[in-house]
Amino acid sequence: MYNGGKIIAGLVVFLAIFLFPFYYNFGKANAKPEPKLNTPVIQQLAEKKCVESKDFMRQEHMQLLNDWRDSVVRDGNRIYVNAEGKKFTMSLQNTCLNCHSNKKEFCDSCHNYMAVKPYCFSCHIQPKEDKS
């Protein structure tokens, strides 16, 4: 007895699951997110620079925000000194979102692409944006 049919069926199911990402993505363009930096506040900045370097912010912003929260909420310390010695107020609402007022086009573009759901706005108020 060989049970060839059952074995082939088993293999097909296994391959269908394993190869799913290939045929799911087949022919689709790689819709890489392009976070927008064109808010009015940013456009008016003389030096278009965040609190830290772009590379650092790209990889560590979640850690930085977490540290800020702890610093403000637990220690009452609201002053952040960056790598260059410049001082900033630690505030999501007033510092970060002041420039990045376009949450949907900035924060969400990557977060949605990566299926990440930060819980910043469980407490904070979301910035008011145009419907666009």
Added chain:
Amino acid sequence: MKIVLPLVAVIVLVVIAFAGVGIAGMQFLFGVLIPYAAIAVFILGFIYRVISWSRSPVPFSIPTTAGQMKSFPWIKQNKLDNPSSTLGVIGRMALEVLLFRSLFRNTKTELRDGPTITYGSEKFLWIAGLAFHWSFLIIFIRHFRFFMQDVPLVIRMIEGLDSFLQIGVPLLYLTDVVLLGAVTFLVFRRLSMPLIKYISLPADYFPLFLIMGIAITGILMRYFTKVYIVGVKELVIGLLSFQPVIPDGIGVIFYIHLFLVSTLLAYFPMSKLMHMGGVFLSPTRNMANNSRAVRHVNPWNYPVHVHTYAEYEEEFREKMKKAGLPVEKE
């Protein structure tokens, strides 16, 4: 030797990826060519192995009957451990594959003076085995958030559940902890139990160290030396949609992780890891114990030379007649 060798092999793999990407800048080789080759080897190798098993028939019905057989209506059959129907077999296999039913039976034999031999319950191997395999599966499923541009709800839910304790940023995955813990236990078990150490081969340590390496690099890049994760997904989607790209600034640790995963995939079909497919083909588990009621056919059954009754009577006819036994030929 049999422990050091596989450990060194995994370290060498890490060094190769580190040097290849971090020093020589061969992102395309490690990020595109090797993963493609590894996936091809895995798929073709897996199919080859399963097909080669399936080309040998199952000549006899040899289930290991692990409970009361189907008998009279007034005797309770153990339908899962000694199934007599296809449905029962499916149940038995599901228990075996999903819950490791046989390992759950495990006992520990202890010899005391007397001699007195006792068989205590021994569930650590079962628990560690389950923890290891299930966390590995969940981690694999969770990775679909890198494999699909629009991540479906079910994947997001699994990810949410896995990180529901909300420890740290990014949120700590429970499966990361469980997997690493289980793998460490399985290595420790091989090293600390003399009999298990005695039977272990380099081929038993290598996959454990390799998976440990994969888990550690994964954990490092999520929680410690972070990588440019959007770039990682871009690279992965590029691979999967056959439009390979190498985004800048991803970080070497990702390529090390990817190289170790590629190694695991390529190594899989030629190793004991094929138990993943083999468990489904094990005749002692996947057959119904109904061979008394339904004839099992052996495709290579052939006529054999037998000693017939006629030959037997020929030899003993006189003795049989004398004893008063009926004979065919007087």
Added chain:
Amino acid sequence: MAKVTTPKPAELAEALEYTTPKTEWMDTPTVIKPGTFCWGAKGKNLGIVEFPNARDWTPTEEDWKLPENWQEIFFKGMKDLLGKYRSFKVFMDICVRCGACADKCHFFIGSGDPKNMPVLRAELLRSVYRNDFTMAGKILGKIAGARPLTIDVLKELWYYFYQCTECRRCSLFCPYGIDTAEITMMGRELLNLFGLNTDWISGPVANCYMKGNHLGLEPHAIMNSIEGMVDDIETITGLRISPSFNRKGAEILFVTPSGDLFADPGTYTCMGYMMLFHELGLDYTWSTYASEGGNFGFFTSNEMAKRLNSKIYAEAKRLGVKYIIGGECGHMWRVITQYMDTWNGPADFLEVPVSPITGTRFENSKSTKMIHVAEFTADLIKNNKLKLDPSRNDNLILTYHDSCNTARGMGLMDEPRYIINNVCNNFHEMPENTIREQTFCCGSGTGLNASENMELRMRGGLPRANAVKFVREKHGVNMLANICAIDRATLSASMDYWVPGVGVTGVHELVANALIMKGEKERETNMRGDPLPGKEGN
């Protein structure tokens, strides 16, 4: 052959420990130790059944008188078996050496020899497989766990494949169901390609082939043996019964292991069958041609097993019976359940067994058309067809040993217990990890029940004996019931060795004691001639 002395139980127990040698197993040479192996097969016996390389040989001698090209024969045979058996191929490939089986084998538990761990027993052959049948083994050699097949490796394979009783206990615990019985069967089949068999197996095989039974009883000897039992039955019950032989037109052919015809306590069980069938007025016949239920061919090669087994259906057809009842035996029932119909079926000249007394149709054996006598009797008792006086067994405090094969190769577990509970008043189970599907082998199955390997047998019998000892101390058990001819022969020895004072009995001996027969005289003794409880003073 020199007499081999067996160590005393205390000496053996004292030296028992579960440790590993300093050297890796591949680098630890195997020494063939007296007391743990059976004498080599005789050329004459191998020749009778046309086995290759038929010659006399001695395992302890350097020269095993193998053909020049034995390696070539081995590999050709291995390739052939890998192509024939999916089990073999899969089991060679997927073991992860988790070690769950390691301490489940009675031979390991009783000997402490690491190569008796099922995983390592299989690795002995797997290492050869890797070396010559896998890419990794060919390239990486020893690192991949491969080793070349040298003469020493061959001798090691022979030594350890004849230290496995194919009881399948390891298979129960394996997460992939890897069955060492299957691997041992393949190993023995390969060894038989150049005559590496044992005398204790090849002798019975030759006997069974020519004379119809392992013991080599010729037709008149079988009748004499049974006549002797008929006399004993008359002495005990006052009833003269008259069994028939080779009778055409009987409804049922009865086949039991020939051990039941030959020696105590098997004969008591055999008398039990005859008394039961007489009481029922069953229309059955014995056969002198198919006078063996067991199958030592099963311990050599698949083909030999089939050749011996063919007689049962052939005789059933010749005699024109409707179906077959089989006696109490272990491996016989693995063969009947999992092999017979496939080899020598379909038995379309027979009818689905129906009990002529109760009318019960045995649907679970509608293809093999052969039922176990325990099923037959359990059905009778359930339907109140037997008059039983269990108090006649009141001198016995019983426990029940499941045979490996009826437990793990069939699943016959509750029927014999049902019978015991109806014919006896004192029954106690052994600890749960030692009964039913987790039962321990008697230590002497698969043709290892010789006398020259007594030390091995007593070691292998330790786990079973130890469980009996437990119930003996707890409940005063003095009798071990079972449904296997090899058990009846070998457990007697291991009880005497490890748990003196415990006897061994077949289930149908207990039935015979309790059975109140029509017209019987007032019984004074049980089947063994011992006074019945309450009649001791007579």
